[in-house]
Amino acid sequence: MTDIAVHLEDLTLGYEGHAALNAITGSVRAGSLTAVVGPNGSGKSTLLKGIAGILQPQSGSCRTAADARIAYLPQISELDRSFPANVYDLVSLGLWQDRGLLRRHRREDRLRIAEALVAVGLAGMEKKPLSALSGGQFQRALFARVMVQDASIILLDEPFNAIDAATVQAMLELIKRWHAQARTVIVVIHDPELVSRHFPETLMVNGTLVAWGETQWVMRARQAPPAFCQHEPARFAAGGR
Template sequence: MLQLENVCLQREGRTVLRDLSGRFPPGSLTAVIGPNGAGKSTLLAALAGDLPPASGRIVRAPGLRMAYLPQISALDRHFPLQVHEVVALGLWPQLGPWRGLSRAQRDQVQAALHEVGLAELARQPLQTLSTGQFQRMLFARLILQDAQFLLLDEPFAAMDEPSTQDLLALLQRWRDQGRTVVTVLHDLAQVREHFSHALLLAGHAVAWGPVTEVLQPAPLQRAGYLLPALHAHTLRGHCA
């Protein structure tokens, strides 16, 4: 579905990730992990198409439907919208700028809200939502996007434990439906318990494969988990 071929990524002229090659197994849950500055969010932006590689290439299957959820801190929570209106944006490719929702589409919105436990808050303004409720709403929008490949950047940051467990269960359902999910995470216990694969970054791919192989002491130490954090500015080498 999606493959990286010797990808090198830069931001503001600085190399953040280099020499990255591999593929995400279809129908897998992959956790992208690594110390601060390892290039995790940069990678997701590139996979989503928001950041072109400085060198190498990212190959996507023709017609691949993708959805991208950036970090919640990057989202504006002050738009004068209600919860159901934000969720309905997941149907945007079907609607375009001028068409209203059909009865069937309104039912889809309500069903997505019900699946994430927000059915009773459909008419609430965004400003009234807690962090957990806001993230649940964004997951409802993802449901309506019906993507084959989902990119989630720290989706459980600052969330309460019940909300986190509910959304982790939703990821499991997506996997069971054959969807591929790539998620930036910091909690290695969550990775061990809920994810099948992991990509360990430290400016390059330290390890990439089944979780049981990646979360071993040696690769974690090489990535800086047991040593002072390795930041991107310490990278040697540049994009070709």
């Protein structure tokens, strides 16, 4: 698994006995930046939950390296912002794997949180309650939490939904920074233009795998008749994705 971050083997995921995503096989290269695309209800969020380990396979398997650290950011709409916490509290949750939830933070922890807040443009807003943040500010705080987690695999579910253009740009920069740091980043995203411009690899689903490969290839394959090859042929032949 050294050059593979996530391997899916005939993976089927779903809810209460119903499959939402069927029989997916393939690998995500370590250090790659992948967009997950598909229509509403096609199983994109389900796939991320499966990789995050929140949803157990109905059949098949999803494997990550034993020492992988996974950061998972659900859709913002799934999160409760009325929770009585401030920005600092939220970002510091990123430390729980290292420090537990109730430990006092050390100086280096406070520094890590402060650096993350600067990186997302929220320096000075530590004490602001979550309920007082705009959608964009809340998303920035969530990205800061991901930074603090220092994960090798980062899963983001529709991070650009309902946020302002400046925040989209700032979050894209962070994603590119994580990619440059050789982290594996997988992002559910709807906007095809953002996918084409910023994501080298794309995984397209619609209840099952539709196409998986270099983004330009997947975008062309999308136009092809339904019986096209699911994996980009050159890469597949060269030993998998």
